[in-house]
Amino acid sequence: MSTTPVEKPLVAYFSMEIGLDPGMPTYAGGLGVLAGDTVRTAADIRLPLVAVTLLYRGGHFFQRLDARGAQSEEPVKWIVEDFLEPLEARAEVEIEGRRVRIRAWRYRLTGESGFQVPVYFLDTDLGENSEWDRTLTGTLYGGDLHYRLCQELLLGIGGVRMLRALGYRKIGRYHLNEGHAALLVVGLLEEERTAGDGPVTAEMVDAVRHRCIFTTHTPVPAGHDQFPSDMARKVLGERYWSWLRTCGQETLLNMTALALHCSRYVNGVAMKHGEVSQSLFPGYPVHSITNGVHAATWVAPSFQRLFDRHVPDWRRDPLTLRYAVGIAGAEIWAAHLGAKRRLIEFINHECNSGLDVNLLTIGFARRAATYKRLTLLFHDPERLKAIAQRAGRFQLVFAGKAHPHDEGGKELIRQVHRFREALAGHVPVVYLANYDMVLARILCAGVDVWLNTPLPPHEASGTSGMKAAMNGVPSLSVLDGWWIEGHVEGVTGWSIGDRVEACLEPKGDMDACHAAALYDKLEQQVAPCFYHDRDRFIGIMRHTIAINGSFFNTHRMIAQYMNDAYSVIDSYFGKVMPS
Numbered sequence: 001m002s003t004t005p006v007e008k009p010l011v012a013y014f015s016m017e018i019g020l021d022p023g024m025p026t027y028a029g030g031l032g033v034l035a036g037d038t039v040r041t042a043a044d045i046r047l048p049l050v051a052v053t054l055l056y057r058g059g060h061f062f063q064r065l066d067a068r069g070a071q072s073e074e075p076v077k078w079i080v081e082d083f084l085e086p087l088e089a090r091a092e093v094e095i096e097g098r099r100v101r102i103r104a105w106r107y108r109l110t111g112e113s114g115f116q117v118p119v120y121f122l123d124t125d126l127g128e129n130s131e132w133d134r135t136l137t138g139t140l141y142g143g144d145l146h147y148r149l150c151q152e153l154l155l156g157i158g159g160v161r162m163l164r165a166l167g168y169r170k171i172g173r174y175h176l177n178e179g180h181a182a183l184l185v186v187g188l189l190e191e192e193r194t195a196g197d198g199p200v201t202a203e204m205v206d207a208v209r210h211r212c213i214f215t216t217h218t219p220v221p222a223g224h225d226q227f228p229s230d231m232a233r234k235v236l237g238e239r240y241w242s243w244l245r246t247c248g249q250e251t252l253l254n255m256t257a258l259a260l261h262c263s264r265y266v267n268g269v270a271m272k273h274g275e276v277s278q279s280l281f282p283g284y285p286v287h288s289i290t291n292g293v294h295a296a297t298w299v300a301p302s303f304q305r306l307f308d309r310h311v312p313d314w315r316r317d318p319l320t321l322r323y324a325v326g327i328a329g330a331e332i333w334a335a336h337l338g339a340k341r342r343l344i345e346f347i348n349h350e351c352n353s354g355l356d357v358n359l360l361t362i363g364f365a366r367r368a369a370t371y372k373r374l375t376l377l378f379h380d381p382e383r384l385k386a387i388a389q390r391a392g393r394f395q396l397v398f399a400g401k402a403h404p405h406d407e408g409g410k411e412l413i414r415q416v417h418r419f420r421e422a423l424a425g426h427v428p429v430v431y432l433a434n435y436d437m438v439l440a441r442i443l444c445a446g447v448d449v450w451l452n453t454p455l456p457p458h459e460a461s462g463t464s465g466m467k468a469a470m471n472g473v474p475s476l477s478v479l480d481g482w483w484i485e486g487h488v489e490g491v492t493g494w495s496i497g498d499r500v501e502a503c504l505e506p507k508g509d510m511d512a513c514h515a516a517a518l519y520d521k522l523e524q525q526v527a528p529c530f531y532h533d534r535d536r537f538i539g540i541m542r543h544t545i546a547i548n549g550s551f552f553n554t555h556r557m558i559a560q561y562m563n564d565a566y567s568v569i570d571s572y573f574g575k576v577m578p579s
Contacts, residue, residue, distance in 0.1 A: 011566060012171045013038065013051040014159055014181035016152070017060075017140055018119060020107055022438045024083050025059025025076035026121065028140050029367050029401070030463055031217055033437065034554075035177055037294035037463075039119060041554040043111025044296075044316070047562070050168060052159040052181075054151060055080065055105055055121035056140040063401045063434045069417030073404050075139070080105065084121060091122075091161040095150055096235055100133045101126050102158050104166065112296065112315050120166070122158055141403070149227045149235050152255065156183025160191075173566050175213045176263065179225055179255035185212065185247065185262040186240050200243040205262060213565045214263035215289070216256060219276045219460045220371075224256035260284045265565040269461040270482045276457050287564065290482055291461040292557040295321070295549070298467040300445035302338030306331055321470075321550035329538040336448075336472055336541065343446025347397065353430045355395050360530045362476070363447030363468070365399035365435055368409040371458040374400070375412055377451065378419040379515030385426040387519060391527035395428040397447060399435035440464070445471035449526060452477035453496065453518070455510060469548035472541035476526060478514060486548045491540065494521045 017032030018039065027033060035051070042049040059076030066072075084105035091102045103126060107119040125134045136150050159181070163171070174184055185208050192204040218224055232253035233241045244253065248261040260266055260281055267287040268274035274288030295318040299307065307314045310331075311323045324332075337357070344357045355361070366372055377396070378384065388394060398416055402409030413431065420429035432439060444450070450468035452459075452475060459481035466482065468475065474493035477483040487495055497517045529537045 009048050009050045009168055009171050011042075011047070011049045011173045011175055012159075012163060012168070013042075013049055013175045013177060014155060014184055015051065015053050015177035016155060016180035018051060018053045019437055020109065020119060021083060022436060023078060024107075025062075025078060025436075026053065026056055026140070027437075028060040031178060033440075034291055034293075034463060037292070037297060037554045038177075038558065039109055039117055040111065040294045040297060041558045043109050043115050043117040044113060045555065045558065046111070046113050046115040047117075047558065049117050050163070050171075051117065051119040052155070052163065053119065053121055054140075054155055055084075055123040055125075055137045057125065057137065058139045058142070060140040061401070061404060065413065065417075065431065065433045067417075069414040069431060071402055071410050071413055083107065087120075087166070089162065089165040091158055091165045093153060093158045093161065094237060095133065095153060097237065098130065098133065100124055100136070100154075101128050102154065102162060104162050120159075120162060122154055122162060124154065145227055146231060146235070148225065149231060149253075152180050152225070153183055153235060156181050156185070157187045157190075160184050160187025172211070173213055174211055175215070175561075175565070176259050177215055178217050179214070179259045182214075182255040182259040182262070183236075185258065186236075186243060188212075189243055200246045202246070205247055209262050209264050212259075212263040213561075214259040214266045215269065216259075216266065216277055216286075217269055217460050218256075219268075219273055219280075219458055224254065226255070227253040229253065256281075267565065270485065272457060272480065272484050273460045289557060289560045289564065290485060290552065291463050291466070292551075292553040292555070293463050293466045293470065294554050295470055298441060298444065299470050300335075300339040300342070300441070302335040302342075303445070303471050306335040318553040318555050319550050322546045324542055324545040324549070327542065329535060329542065332472055332541055332545075333534075333538050339442075339445040339471055340448070341446075343397075343442050346442055347430055347432065350432070351430055353428065355397075355428060355430065359428075360392060360394040360449070360527055361397060361447045362394055362449045362451050363397045363443055363473075364451040364453075365397075365432075365440065365443055366452075366462070366464055368400045368402035368412050369406065370408045370412065371455045372400075373453045373455055373511065373514075374398070374409075375415050375419065376453040376511060376515055377518065378415070378423075379511060380519070381419060381422055383519050384423065387523040387527070388427050391523045392531040393427075394522075394527060395430070397430050397432065397443065399432040399439060399443060401435055440467065444468045444473065447473055448530060449473065449493075450475045450477070452481075452483065453514065454478055454480050456480040466548065466552040469544045469552060472545045472549075474540050474544045476518070476521060482552060486552060488543070488547065490525070492544045492547050493540065494525055496521060 015035040017027040019027030019032040019036035061073035064072045087104045105121040124136045188208045267289045268277040269291045271288045278286040296315045311320045313320045444467040462481040465475045478496045
């Protein structure tokens with residue numbers, strides 16, 4: 001192959017967080033893990049892409065939970081030099097009139113093909129910067145609004161300037177993975193201007209728009225970064241603020257609105273999320289590209305060996321997982337038991353909880369935010385006890401961090417611990433601390449059923465259930481996000497409630513409605529199938545792999561981005577896929 005990412009990068013992928021290695025705390029959750037899976041797939045398929053993010057020396061945080069479930073946070077300790085290569089190149093941005101110097105660290109990600117994609121981590125921890133400026137790449141999603149705006153300036157404007165300092169001159173598309181990177185349009189406008197201090201024109205904005213792709217991940221207005229105009233003018237300076245006014249920013253700096261205004265292609269991350277986003281932003285055409293996961297990263301060792309025997313091309317082409325329909329049930333169950341024993345042994349070693357590998361094990365792991373309804377399963381503890389007695393015993397495994405400033409999320413974790421005590425002797429409950437990529441690989445693959453209970457329509461996509469599906473773990477989920485597309489009742493799992501809920505009537509109680517539906521499915525279908533119709537349960541596992549595993553992966557996702565979002569490539573780049 002004659003094209004390398006350094007010579008002819010097709011896409012510059014900007015993300016506030018990217019999860020690449022379990023030892024690098026450069027991600028907080030789903031957004032960063034998705035970004036990591038995206039970059040891995042780009043390397044697998046030889047897509048010339050370069051990724052840009054920030055270096056977080058203190059990570060997001062290390063979660064500790066006491067016996068009552070009270071969360072405390074600690075900076076994550078890691079040795080940057082053990083993972084990243086320091087580079088000589090330097091770039092510079094202005095923050096409140098100060099010059100802030102930036103250096104880059106490089107991570108080379110090698111795909112299945114041997115092709116490498118570079119990821120550049122921007123770092124301000126340099127002696128020539130002020131003490132406060134050196135902390136700007138210290139913590140992911142830490143500090144206040146002012147700190148966040150300064151970080152997003154570094155990512156956007158600083159990222160563009162660093163790419164130029166590294167020698168990247170011709171890039172076809174700039175992909176904004178969420179609105180945090182929207183200020184990169186300022187860096188591109190800077191290059192479009194032909195007169196020294198002349199104004200930014202609509203034609204210049206159009207030229208920038210032609211090069212930008214924006215993926216939004218947030219289905220609610222409150223989730224989009226917004227900064228007061230006084231703060232934006234102070235941090236960015238009057239000149240850049242005047243440019244942003246040309247981009248539709250008037251009374252405040254709305255990063256989502258800026259990205260929408262300056263992008264040629266906008267997409268949500270599931271079909272439903274695309275519809276919700278279109279209703280939020282009616283002035284812009286919003287498309288849908290449903291998320292996926294990187295198969296080779298999330299398939300457990302026992303299933304890797306199984307797939308290697310029966311569908312040997314699955315790493316290169318996860319679509320071949322559809323051939324899992326031909327794998328014998330005994331082999332699927334043996335692979336599952338291997339993953340389940342690994343999980344149960346880990347939990348018992350870490351928590352001394354005495355979980356039983358033979359019991360139906362239900363997993364729930366995601367950020368502890370209120371809309372994800374961490375405690376919905378405990379809506380009626382007495383009903384839960386009765387189900388365990390009548391339909392068969394089951395055990396529950398929870399994990400997930402609450403944002404340090406999210407007191408509601410922290411309270412949910414404490415509630416799970418209180419329910420654990422209330423259900424003792426009837427339903428074993430475990431809450432695993434510090435949910436990260438390492439734990440996710442074990443947990444998503446090792447449970448029997450994956451539980452998901454978001455409040456519709458707040459789930460943009462969700463990818464944990466996709467990771468579970470790669471390992472034959474069916475979902476028991478509210479019909480929101482990706483599950484609307486992946487759900488086939490009794491074939492790939494079970495729904496909680498319907499697409500259109502009866503409890504949406506005036507004064508309806510969505511929690512009570514969904515809790516009742518969850519209990520009914522657990523008692524009447526899930527537990528009886530697991531304990532009394534094992535062949536059918538294994539058949540559901542098989543179809544989960546063949547239907548959902550083969551589709552909800554980043555190879556399919558990237559192919560859609562290439563066809564739909566990156567498709568208009570000038571003659572410099574030639575074909576979308578290099579030969």
